[in-house]
Amino acid sequence: MKANSKKSRVSKSRLVEWFQAYTFLAPALLISLVFFVVSILFSLYLSFNNVNLYASTYSFTGIENYARMFTDGRAAIALKNTATFSAVVVPAQTIAALMVAFVLASDKLKGRKMFRLIYFLPTLTSSSALTLIFMFIFNVYGPVNELLLNVGLLSEPINFLQNPEYSLKVIMVMNVWSTVPMFMTIYLASLVDLPKSLYEAAEIDGASSWEKLLYITVPYLRPITTYVVLMGIIGTFQMFDQAYIFSNGSGGPANSTLTVALMIYQYAFGQMNSMGYASALAIMLALIIFVVSLVAEKVNNRNS
Amino acid sequence: MSKLFTKKLGLTVISSATALTLMACGGAGEETDTDNADTSAVETEGKTLTLGVWGGNDAEESSLDSLISQFEEETGAAIEKKVYTDYNTQIQTDLIGGTAPDVFYVDVSMFDFFEEQGTLMELEPESFEVDAFYDTLIEAFSNDEGGLYAIPKDMSTLSLYLNEDIFEAAGVSIDEVPGSLEEYVDWLPGFQEKIDEAYPDDDVFAMSYTPELSRTYHLMERGDGDVITEDGLANLNDPAVIENLQILTDLKDTGAYVTPQDIGTGWNGEAFGIGKIAIMDEGNWVYQTLNNEFSDVNFTVKEMPTYKDEQGSMMFSVGWGKYAGTEESELADLWIQHATGAEGMQEWVEGTGTLPSRQDVAEAADITSNPDLNIHLEAWEFASPWQDGVTLTTVSNAFNNYLPTVMNGEESWEAAMEEANSQANSDIEAAN
Structure with a gap:
């Protein structure tokens, strides 16, 4: 030097x-x-x-603490609820976001800026307000039951909020509804860059809208889809606030809305000094998210 | 990495995390002199005292601010108010991190836990005129050995609220309301029929309930019922407890007994205020809400119906507790004396509409002349405090978890309470 x-x-x-x-x-x-x-x-x-x-x-x-998880029936229920939640919500929100983005990206659609704005609104709603609104919509004497009764699909109203069979499903609907706009925006941002010539060439070859979506848009958006799916998995596995508000912190009815994150909260901030167990659950959750994300990424990339 | 090092590292993380978001004050474990016999000699000028509270409604905020400015004027000390938005998690973080306020709100249901963890400093009963307080409340804030660790700042009890407008529309006199829950089972269907005739297009219901242990606890404890055993174990599947719970499903079966959530409202006060409920049991906090937000509703307050020939209700309270690690112990005592003294409490209850925890203030503040509030006040004699050891939260979570399945008709009390009980007890046993 x-x-x-x-x-x-x-x-x-x-x-x-x-x-x-x-x-x-x-x-x-x-x-x-x-x-x-x-x-x-x-x-x-x-x-x-x-x-x-x-x-x-x-x-x-x-x-x-780790061994306790395997003998703890609630941990199994929480994991099952969370995994079910993720398995339904992630595909649903990804597909819905993609479809909405595809439609809104079309030049032929009139007033699409307006639609984009309207569709984006749910993201701006706080999840606690959202939960209360959904609890109103789905209550025994609420609009959903009234509609189903009036069109004759039901003869008795369903207690969506207190029936363990339905409570998690209500949260799923709520979660999809509130996360789609965010992912739609991400898809839209990428679709703007998609060369129009690809669509035009396909049209000359006689491709329908559906074929254009399937063979041009979807493959083109694959990297974005990887991102959306990963974010979806992480978000759904960490779901806490909606379940907490819905069940008032108990995870009920009958543990049907108990998610892993809610369980961690119960053990960490309860009065039983079970911070060690809560930490073990949190580490386990992180590992599960890591593995599931890895698998999802591998699957998505192999298809390309 | 050595264990000691990791431990220190961890503590640093927690304390730095809390210090970043919260004003630091006082160090944990530094016991100061608890002797406060001669408070007049305390040097207060220029000192700072931190109060830990949760955000209340506007009336509570302004009453507290007024108490604070009086105190600052009298003592020359400054008061810093630390308002918790999520009390349960934030106060725990503060206590663990050693950054807790000198004096803080202690909810009666959390008291046993805080006391057992050694976060509260013992108080001298003579310094706080404890004889003037309702003894149930002083007991609730004392430990098993009789040591006093917090002074109740106010109290609330459950009473029955009747919507006079609905009664009138249905053509039912308020005097027809039965005195015991057992009689309600036979009386509610007829009442509901008349309501349905009066409101054919609306879903208006005769009676509401809040599906939580904090509301049903007193019913479950009737007779031989004991929700939590002496060892702190859940006893929800006890035949006596289940027998006591039976009344809830009997009432539900009338078709006239619903939760506020069933009819699309957030809580009793709202459901009652918008005229969807004719009868509810609620705490006196709803009294101000009804007068301010739903002023067009005409209502009257009655005693809770008896059950198994016994009177009963729930009692809720919040006390001022002194942090075990405070460096301003004497100033903290002065504050508690100020806020829970006859004058301070009178101002507080008149400003907030809460009930005093002192008998002399109840008379001075003229609460006894308000027939509605007086019903709440008199319930102190038979109401059960919302407190039952450190396992209450766990048991309450388990109970609330399974209650809807019974009320919704999917499970029997025996099956649901068996499950709730084993859920709670497996956690409790794992912690022991």
């Missing part, structure tokens, strides 16, 4: 650049270090201990 002055100048300016870069990165790095890295490590530590945070007592219990 001493022998070559040119090289040393380069490395000096590199050093300045390096310094600048890390100065700008520092706040973000610090925040992720404290709130992500350290928190995750601490949570991992908690999951192997029996914890009382008030008294700061930690007794190492090995994998006891």
Whole structure:
């Protein structure tokens, strides 16, 4: 380095650049270090201990917290609810978002800006307000039951909110309704870049709208779909607020709206000092999301 | 990584996390002198006291602010108000992180937990005129050894609300309302029929209930019923408890007994206020709501119906507790004396419409001359405080979880309570 002055100048300016870069990165790095890295490590530590945070007592219990999950019937129910929820909501919201985006991207549609605005509105609604509105719509004497009774599909109203068979389904509908606009916008942004010539060429070959969607739009949007599906999986597996408001925190009726995230909350902030178990559940949830996301990505890419 | 290091690291994370969002004050575990015999000699000028509260309605906010400014004037100390938006999680984080306020709201149902975790400092009964308070409430804020750890700032009880307009439209006199729940089972169908005739196009119902343990607890405890055993275990499947619960399904079977959610409303007050419910049991907090937001509704308040020949109701209360790690112990005592003293409490209850926790204030604030509120006040004698050890939340969660399946006719009490009970007890046993 001493022998070559040119090289040393380069490395000096590199050093300045390096310094600048890390100065700008520092706040973000610090925040992720404290709130992500350290928190995750601490949570991992908690999951192997029996914890009382008030008294700061930690007794190492090995994998006891993890073993408890497999004998805990509620954990199985929570996982089943969450997985069912995800399995229904993710495909539904992805397909719906894609269809709506496809239609709204068409030049032939009049007033599409207006439709885009209207369709985007659900995203702006807070999920607590949304939950209350849906609880109104689906109550025993509410509009949905009235409609079904009037058209003769039902002879008795369904208690959507208190019947364990229906309660999770109501939340599914609610969740799809509120997440579609967000994903629709993401699809739309990408569709704007789709070359019109592809559609025109297909039209000359006599392709219908449906064929254009299936053979041009869908393959073109595959990378976006990967993103949408991953976000969907993560979002649905972490679903908390709607289930919490719907069941007033209990996960009822009969554990039908108990999600893994709600269960973690119950154990972490209950009065039983079960923070260790809550941490183990959280770590397990993270692992499950990781694996499911990985599989979904692999499947989506293999199809291309 | 050594265990000790990880532990310290973890504590740093928690405390820095809380410190970032909340004003820090006082360190945990630094016990200060609890002796407060001579409060007049306390140096208060220039000191700062932090109060931890949750956001109330406008009336509560302004009453609290007024109490605070009086205190600041009298003592020369400054008060910082820390308003929790999610009390349960935030106060726990603060207590664990050692950044809790010097004095904070303690809900009666959380009291046992806070006390057991050592987060509250014991209070000297002589300094707070405890003899003036309703003894049920002082007991509720004392531990098993009789140590006093919080002073109730007010209380609420459940009473029966009758919508006079619906009664009039249905052509039923309010005096016809039966005195016992058992009689309701026979009386409700006829009443509902008359309501349906009066409101053919609307779904108006005779009576509502809130499907939560915090409302049904007193019914379940009648006779030999015991919801939680002495060891803190759930006892929901006990035959006596199930026998007591039977009345709820009997009432439901009349077709005249619904939840506010059933008819598309958020809570009793709203359902009653918009004229969808003729009879409800609700706490006195609804009294102000009805007068302010639904002022066109004519209503009257009655005592809760008896069940199994016993009177009963629920009692809710919030106390002022002193943080065990406070550095301003004497100032904290002064604040509690100020807020729960005869004058302070009178201002509070008159401003907020809550009930006083002191008998002398009930008379001074002239609550006894308001027949509606007086019914709530007199219920203190037989009402059960919403408190039953540290396992109450767990049991309550399990009960609320399974209650709808019975009320909806899918399961029997025996089957549902068996499931709820084993859910609660598996958690309780795992924690022991």
